[in-house]
Amino acid sequence: SGTVEAVMTESTTQQHVGRILELIRDGKSFLITSQLDPDGDSVGSQLALRRVILAELGASAAERIAIVNQVACPKRYGFLPDASSIVTPDDVKGRTFDVGFVLDGGVDRTGTARALFEACPRKVIIDHHKTTTASGYDVPFIEPHMSSTAEMVYSVIEDSRGKTKLGPEIAAQ
Numbered sequence: 001s002g003t004v005e006a007v008m009t010e011s012t013t014q015q016h017v018g019r020i021l022e023l024i025r026d027g028k029s030f031l032i033t034s035q036l037d038p039d040g041d042s043v044g045s046q047l048a049l050r051r052v053i054l055a056e057l058g059a060s061a062a063e064r065i066a067i068v069n070q071v072a073c074p075k076r077y078g079f080l081p082d083a084s085s086i087v088t089p090d091d092v093k094g095r096t097f098d099v100g101f102v103l104d105g106g107v108d109r110t111g112t113a114r115a116l117f118e119a120c121p122r123k124v125i126i127d128h129h130k131t132t133t134a135s136g137y138d139v140p141f142i143e144p145h146m147s148s149t150a151e152m153v154y155s156v157i158e159d160s161r162g163k164t165k166l167g168p169e170i171a172a173q
Contacts, residue, residue: 016141017159023099023122023139024056029064031097031120033113035105036070042104043077043086045126045149049101050085052156066092070111089113098122104149106132126152 024030032049034042046067053065066087073086089112100120102110104127107117117123124139125132128149134140146152 013141013143013155014159016139017155019139020124020126020141020156021056021160023124024053027099027122029095029097029099030066031100031116032065032067032103033101033110033117034069034103035109036111038069038071038074038077038086039104040077041148041150043073043080043083045103045153046086047080047082048150048153048157049103049126050082052153052160055160066095066097068092068113068116070113089116092116096120100124101126103127103153105129107136126156128152 030053032046034046038046046069050065050067054061057064067085068087068089068091070088072088073080073083077083095116097116097120099122100117101124102117103125106125106127107114107123110117123137124141125134125137126141126149128143128146128151130144132142134142141152143152
């Protein structure tokens with residue numbers, strides 16, 4: 001039964017990844033958010049997902065993507081490429097997004113960024129914690145058997161048909 005479970009999990013992962021890429025390709029504006037106290041997994045995952053969106057839609061999409069957390073990027077992760085692109089809700093006042101991603105924890109852990117996420121018509125969660133619930137998300141990509149949210153974002157990169165290049169910048173994240 002372990003083999004059947006592994007095949008089912010792989011199939012579900014592929015379905016979620018495919019749906020995420022569809023939402024990126026069809027989306028107009030994107031919110032990426034995470035937990036109140038971002039750690040390396042959440043910060044790196046957010047920055048890597050931003051690069052996936054840019055690879056799919058082109059550099060001109062940069063102004064349509066916002067990484068918004070209750071706090072800006074913690075100083076200890078400031079060395080990561082594009083770390084300065086992580087902003088707070090005050091920095092995006094008045095903006096709305098049609099696709100919202102919450103990474104490395106559910107919407108209940110996003111603090112002041114929660115209202116922005118909840119206003120998104122399409123909602124995606126990418127999380128590896130087994131305590132996370134799937135309800136309320138259009139794409140609940142929750143895989144507790146994966147080591148990190150970064151590994152899950154890597155699944156999206158692998159499935160992006162080579163559009164997202166694994167160079168030094170994305171590897172650092």
